[in-house]
Amino acid sequence: MDDGAKEQRDPAWWGRRAWSLLSAVRARAPLVQCITNLVSMDIAANALLAAGASPAMVHSLREVPDFTPRCDAVYVNVGTLSEDWLPSMRAAASAGRPWVLDPVAAAASGFRMEACVELLALRPAVVRGNASEILALADRSVAAASNFKGADSSHESMDALEAAKALALSSGAVVAVSGAVDFITNGEKVVGASNGVPMMQKITATGCAVTALIAAFVAIEPSDALVAAACALAIFGLAGEIGMESSKGPASLRMHLIDTLYFLDEEMVTSRVRIALRP
Ligand SMILES: Nc1ncnc2c1ncn2[C@@H]1O[C@H](COP(=O)(O)OP(=O)(O)OP(=O)(O)O)[C@@H](O)[C@H]1O
Numbered sequence: 001m002d003d004g005a006k007e008q009r010d011p012a013w014w015g016r017r018a019w020s021l022l023s024a025v026r027a028r029a030p031l032v033q034c035i036t037n038l039v040s041m042d043i044a045a046n047a048l049l050a051a052g053a054s055p056a057m058v059h060s061l062r063e064v065p066d067f068t069p070r071c072d073a074v075y076v077n078v079g080t081l082s083e084d085w086l087p088s089m090r091a092a093a094s095a096g097r098p099w100v101l102d103p104v105a106a107a108a109s110g111f112r113m114e115a116c117v118e119l120l121a122l123r124p125a126v127v128r129g130n131a132s133e134i135l136a137l138a139d140r141s142v143a144a145a146s147n148f149k150g151a152d153s154s155h156e157s158m159d160a161l162e163a164a165k166a167l168a169l170s171s172g173a174v175v176a177v178s179g180a181v182d183f184i185t186n187g188e189k190v191v192g193a194s195n196g197v198p199m200m201q202k203i204t205a206t207g208c209a210v211t212a213l214i215a216a217f218v219a220i221e222p223s224d225a226l227v228a229a230a231c232a233l234a235i236f237g238l239a240g241e242i243g244m245e246s247s248k249g250p251a252s253l254r255m256h257l258i259d260t261l262y263f264l265d266e267e268m269v270t271s272r273v274r275i276a277l278r279p
């Protein structure tokens with residue numbers, strides 16, 4: 001095991017780490033360029049703002065040379081991929097800033113899978129997907145299965161753990177698989193984050209929003225993307241958990257989750273974040 005494994009066996013260490021990263025996001029308001037799908041723009045921008053970051057939905061290839069180098073992190077999401085946007089994604093991912101990939105529905109088509117594979121070669125710090133997306137990306141397979149559900153997962157996160165490790169080793173990225181337990185791995189270490197509520201799956205683009213939050217945390221901690229990703233996933237899940245206490249269904253949870261991200265305090269984070277290094 002590499003450095004940090006000893007302290008990462010202590011659950012309280014993660015609570016303190018998650019709080020310190022969220023506090024740093026609030027203090028430094030990292031600028032996150034988001035080239036993300038049309039469904040997710042609103043929730044991703046609002047989640048970033050509520051957490052204290054500064055979102056910018058900048059898509060034009062012509063703006064990348066001026067704008068991207070000034071960003072603290074870049075977020076690329078292929079959810080509503082088109083031929084027009086792919087060059088901007090390539091350019092922003094190549095601009096020398098830490099960046100994060102969300103391979104939405106990677107198995108939907110050959111075009112999308114090829115785009116994801118090509119982007120993966122541009123060395124994202126983190127790839128975050130649901131289990132079906134990570135399984136598909138790890139073996140570069142376009143969906144034939146009758147249970148393919150597009151942007152939604154038809155697998156549990158645990159089903160994709162070995163694929164996530166293999167993908168992390170082959171790509172050099174930290175790979176995060178979301179689900180009831182979020183798994184985050186660099187191919188050797190595996191961390192589980194178990195905050196969140198099932199209702200989060202009933203709000204479109206919560207996965208896209210948490211990947212945006214991962215980008216903000218990576219902007220603060222670019223040299224430890226595994227810790228940044230685990231803490232972002234746990235914080236977002238915790239906001240869902242606390243938000244659910246005041247919610248009647250998906251629409252009110254969406255509102256309360258964003259409110260809770262804004263109001264999370266040290267006591268809530270250090271006592272309720274559930275992250276553990278897996279043996
Ligand atoms: N069963 C569950 N219990 C608790 N939290 C969950 C559960 N399923 C998903 N989540 C949480 O919901 C958020 C979104 O994860 P999900 O796996 O649904 O992403 P996704 O499929 O990529 O979503 P989308 O494509 O709509 O953006 C994550 O924070 C994850 O931890």
Ligand SMILES: Cc1ncsc1CCO
Pocket residue numbers: 037039040079080104151204205207208
């Ligand atoms: C529903 C949907 N379709 C393309 S992207 C997206 C948002 C969830 O990923």
Ligand SMILES: [Mg+2]
Pocket residue numbers: 104105129130151207208
């Ligand atoms: Mg998704």
